[in-house]
Amino acid sequence: MTYSASDTPIPGARCARPWAWRNLLMSDVSAIEAMLQPFGPKLELGSLVEEVNRLFHAAEAKDYDRRHPEIRDELPALWREMLAVAKPYGPAGGWHVLDFGCGTGFASEQIVNELGCDRVAHLTCFDASPEMLEKCRGKLQGAVREVRFTSSIDELLASPVKHHLMATNSVLHHLPSPYDTLHLLERVLAADAVYCAGHEPSKRYYRNAECQRLARAFRKEWKWRKYLSPGQWLTKLGDLFDRSSSPAAEAAEAAFAKGLFAQKPTTGIIKQLVDFHVPQSQTGHSASLGFDVETLEAGFGPGWQRLWSKSYNHLGEAPLGRLNAKWRGMLADLQTRYPLDGADFSTVWRRRDPV
Numbered sequence: 001m002t003y004s005a006s007d008t009p010i011p012g013a014r015c016a017r018p019w020a021w022r023n024l025l026m027s028d029v030s031a032i033e034a035m036l037q038p039f040g041p042k043l044e045l046g047s048l049v050e051e052v053n054r055l056f057h058a059a060e061a062k063d064y065d066r067r068h069p070e071i072r073d074e075l076p077a078l079w080r081e082m083l084a085v086a087k088p089y090g091p092a093g094g095w096h097v098l099d100f101g102c103g104t105g106f107a108s109e110q111i112v113n114e115l116g117c118d119r120v121a122h123l124t125c126f127d128a129s130p131e132m133l134e135k136c137r138g139k140l141q142g143a144v145r146e147v148r149f150t151s152s153i154d155e156l157l158a159s160p161v162k163h164h165l166m167a168t169n170s171v172l173h174h175l176p177s178p179y180d181t182l183h184l185l186e187r188v189l190a191a192d193a194v195y196c197a198g199h200e201p202s203k204r205y206y207r208n209a210e211c212q213r214l215a216r217a218f219r220k221e222w223k224w225r226k227y228l229s230p231g232q233w234l235t236k237l238g239d240l241f242d243r244s245s246s247p248a249a250e251a252a253e254a255a256f257a258k259g260l261f262a263q264k265p266t267t268g269i270i271k272q273l274v275d276f277h278v279p280q281s282q283t284g285h286s287a288s289l290g291f292d293v294e295t296l297e298a299g300f301g302p303g304w305q306r307l308w309s310k311s312y313n314h315l316g317e318a319p320l321g322r323l324n325a326k327w328r329g330m331l332a333d334l335q336t337r338y339p340l341d342g343a344d345f346s347t348v349w350r351r352r353d354p355v
């Protein structure tokens with residue numbers, strides 16, 4: 001595997017403990033560090049999270065879209081809502097857009113479709129994984145007047161372009177310290193930039209006993225019903241003949257070969273480092289993992305105002321399009337009584353002068 005300028009860790013993540021982890025309890029950082037100890041990690045935790053993310057997404061890039069159909073099935077409608085909030089703030093000369101953690105280009109595609117290719121004057125697609133970025137280039141090259149693709153944070157930060165709109169979709173939970181990264185990116189954002197942050201995991205869902213109880217009941221029922229579905233059997237059959245290893249297994253091999261660990265890490269360790277702010281069973285479903293929209297707001301600070309937010313998936317990963325009337329009713333009831341407590345949430349922010 002070759003590495004380019006993207007080898008440089010994101011500078012914002014290099015803060016010393018404990019201030020780098022404002023979203024996580026120190027006991028959870030310690031639990032993750034204790035989990036890592038038997039494998040002899042060779043980097044401090046923040047840099048390890050970034051490196052392992054790169055290796056994981058390098059492996060996942062080849063079939064990311066196939067592995068994550070939920071993104072393209074369920075999120076376009078949500079992005080339409082978010083971009084409708086952003087639209088009135090569009091600059092006369094056209095939007096300069098930054099898609100941070102662009103992956104294969106999902107958010108950029110929504111933005112170009114929704115705002116219109118003639119209204120997007122400049123698009124920057126940034127991803128720490130050059131392999132993901134190549135997939136994005138394949139889709140977005142030539143989509144608007146000016147578009148650039150970069151994996152180098154130094155190149156991005158040195159750029160004179162001030163972006164009016166920043167997008168992240170399902171990215172913040174991969175960053176060691178989302179607040180530090182946001183504050184770093186402020187250098188390349190316009191003074192009144194809009195920030196659409198799509199699809200992040202919510203800790204409020206894990207803390208809501210009723211959502212948890214009903215999600216468990218749903219999973220139990222669905223487990224049996226899904227075996228009646230021919231599609232399920234076809235997928236199982238496909239998996240049986242699929243000889244490729246999982247991105248986590250490939251990343252574990254690559255991380256060991258690169259000398260990031262003294263012992264080859266398990267796939268569980270890799271998954272915890274990749275989805276750094278998402279609860280994993282190994283850490284005992286810690287209360288601090290996942291985000292809370294109100295804590296996020298405090299972490300972003302007075303320089304950012306929340307314009308809009310929406311929480312959804314109150315039954316976890318239940319297949320929304322296939323719920324029967326009973327579960328649709330329960331879902332609607334949870335949404336009404338606990339509007340902020342879905343498993344995922346999206347937000348729109350606007351930058352403002354510090355008060």
Ligand SMILES: C[S@@+](CC[C@H](N)C(=O)[O-])C[C@H]1O[C@@H](n2cnc3c(N)ncnc32)[C@H](O)[C@@H]1O
Binds near residue numbers: 105132
């Ligand atoms: C779950 S994918 C989401 C991709 C895309 N935004 C989408 O919605 O399909 C997370 C992306 O974040 C990128 N990523 C992870 N850590 C990053 C970091 N520290 N800086 C920039 N991008 C990062 C990964 O390479 C990956 O492409």
